[in-house]
Amino acid sequence: MSKEIPYKIYLEENEMPKQWYNVRADMEHKPAPLLNPATKEPMTLAELEQVFCTELAKQELDDTTPYFDIPEEILDFYKMYRPSPLVRAYCLEKKLDTPAKIYYKFEGNNTSGSHKLNSAIAQAYYAKKQGLKGVTTETGAGQWGTALSMACSYLDLDCKVYMVKCSYEQKPFRREVMRTYGASVTPSPSEDTEVGRKILAEHPGTTGSLGCAISEAVEVATHTEGYRYVLGSVLSQVLLHQTVIGLETKIALDKYDIVPDMIIGCAGGGSNLGGLISPFMGEKIRGEKDYQIIAVEPASCPSLTRGKYAYDFCDTGKVCPLAKMYTLGSGFIPSPNHAGGLRYHGMSSILSQLYDDGLMEARSVTQTEVFEAAEKFARVEGILPAPESSHAIKVAIDEAMKCKETGEEKTIVFGLTGTGYFDMYAYESFHDGTMRDYVPTDEDLKPGFESLP
Numbered sequence: 454m455s456k457e458i459p460y461k462i463y464l465e466e467n468e469m470p471k472q473w474y475n476v477r478a479d480m481e482h483k484p485a486p487l488l489n490p491a492t493k494e495p496m497t498l499a500e501l502e503q504v505f506c507t508e509l510a511k512q513e514l515d516d517t518t519p520y521f522d523i524p525e526e527i528l529d530f531y532k533m534y535r536p537s538p539l540v541r542a543y544c545l546e547k548k549l550d551t552p553a554k555i556y557y558k559f560e561g562n563n564t565s566g567s568h569k570l571n572s573a574i575a576q577a578y579y580a581k582k583q584g585l586k587g588v589t590t591e592t593g594a595g596q597w598g599t600a601l602s603m604a605c606s607y608l609d610l611d612c613k614v615y616m617v618k619c620s621y622e623q624k625p626f627r628r629e630v631m632r633t634y635g636a637s638v639t640p641s642p643s644e645d646t647e648v649g650r651k652i653l654a655e656h657p658g659t660t661g662s663l664g665c666a667i668s669e670a671v672e673v674a675t676h677t678e679g680y681r682y683v684l685g686s687v688l689s690q691v692l693l694h695q696t697v698i699g700l701e702t703k704i705a706l707d708k709y710d711i712v713p714d715m716i717i718g719c720a721g722g723g724s725n726l727g728g729l730i731s732p733f734m735g736e737k738i739r740g741e742k743d744y745q746i747i748a749v750e751p752a753s754c755p756s757l758t759r760g761k762y763a764y765d766f767c768d769t770g771k772v773c774p775l776a777k778m779y780t781l782g783s784g785f786i787p788s789p790n791h792a793g794g795l796r797y798h799g800m801s802s803i804l805s806q807l808y809d810d811g812l813m814e815a816r817s818v819t820q821t822e823v824f825e826a827a828e829k830f831a832r833v834e835g836i837l838p839a840p841e842s843s844h845a846i847k848v849a850i851d852e853a854m855k856c857k858e859t860g861e862e863k864t865i866v867f868g869l870t871g872t873g874y875f876d877m878y879a880y881e882s883f884h885d886g887t888m889r890d891y892v893p894t895d896e897d898l899k900p901g902f903e904s905l906p
């Protein structure tokens with residue numbers, strides 16, 4: 454007899470994972486190393502620690518250590534908002550009339566409204582421990598900047614955020630949340646940095662991009678005594694911290710002897726998906742279990758499904774190391790009408806390698822179908838999902854509907870990364886029927902690919 458599954462599977466505090474899991478240790482083909490853009494040689498620790506905190510640079514380079522202890526102080530911070538619930542979507546299942554069993558891991562129960570706090574606190578902690586004065590970063594939609602400003606205020610670190618200009622203007626409340634937590638927020642591109650001035654001179658009136666904000670934040674970090682740069686996605690260290698999501702999910706499922714058939718997550722730079730799937734991927738690589746794993750990305754920024762697997766710049770100003778990843782090219786600028794986040798031109802090198810090895814799949818979806826799924830979900834499950842998270846909802850619903858046709862009782866787990874309260878303009882355009890889908894043509898993708906080194 455299987456145990457009755459509750460609506461929410463909560464863990465006790467003492468059941469929370471005490472280590473992060475580094476899936477690279479189990480990967481047969483390791484992700485390609487970061488390269489120094491000048492010498493094309495792998496980045497050394499000495500080079501990386503000019504930009505990143507030393508401990509984080511070590512994590513970035515470590516392909517062999519399977520587990521990292523989570524420091525006590527970080528565990529204590531996690532306890533303020535974790536463990537996060539694994540929810541059985543009984544109401545959605547009923548609404549869809551599907552035999553599928555749907556679960557979601559909800560990461561939106563904190564003020565930043567997303568999973569990003571899991572890595573923000575880790576990065577701020579290592580910066581503090583190193584005796585730094587502060588950190589710099591970029592933020593696009595604003596979740597990462599918010600998470601980092603919360604972590605920095607908790608640890609009494611200075612936090613300078615370069616916020617993509619169009620978001621800075623469209624999301625003034627995000628900006629004010631960051632300022633409430635003591636961060637300084639500058640619209641990017643700005644006149645404060647050399648790279649910002651250069652971009653403004655070349656593209657007057659530009660509303661900015663993530664790649665451009667990254668260049669500015671890196672410049673400020675490397676030119677200011679006592680500062681380092683931190684990044685909220687893409688990097689292997691960020692995936693490592695986000696494995697707390699997957700590890701908790703696994704513990705919760707194991708408690709009820711639930712074995713998922715498929716695991717679905719949205720993919721921007723790949724950190725939540727990488728974190729959610731890592732423990733399951735480890736089992737898959739070691740040949741212990743098999744799971745279908747699906748990354749979902751916007752059709753307007755399709756790095757996995759239409760990108761090239763190549764070394765590329767991580768930023769517009771080309772000041773960062775080169776990373777081998779599925780990429781649309783650092784020169785790719787997503788359509789301005791794209792409201793759903795997940796706009797970064799490249800994908801985590803860990804996920805890129807796993808995808809290239811055929812260990813996971815990818816799908817792309819258009820934004821109106823994403824908002825349809827978001828609304829369907831909100832109306833029965835109550836949570837108002839972030840547009841990013843709703844990419845995963847869309848594919849989870851698709852898969853549950855396939856089960857309805859075939860009668861299969863598949864178990865589906867998806868990552869619900871956050872809430873969408875700051876995305877109401879996007880919801881508004883969806884409701885007003887003015888939201889448009891944009892799927893770039895091959896011709897549209899060309900300039901991005903031509904920018905590949």
Ligand SMILES: *Cc1c(COP(=O)(O)O)cnc(C)c1O
Nearest residue numbers: 596686721722723724725841871
């Ligand atoms: C940042 C963000 C994402 C995408 O980032 P990943 O690194 O791909 O996880 C997804 N959902 C939410 C709510 C976010 O804030």
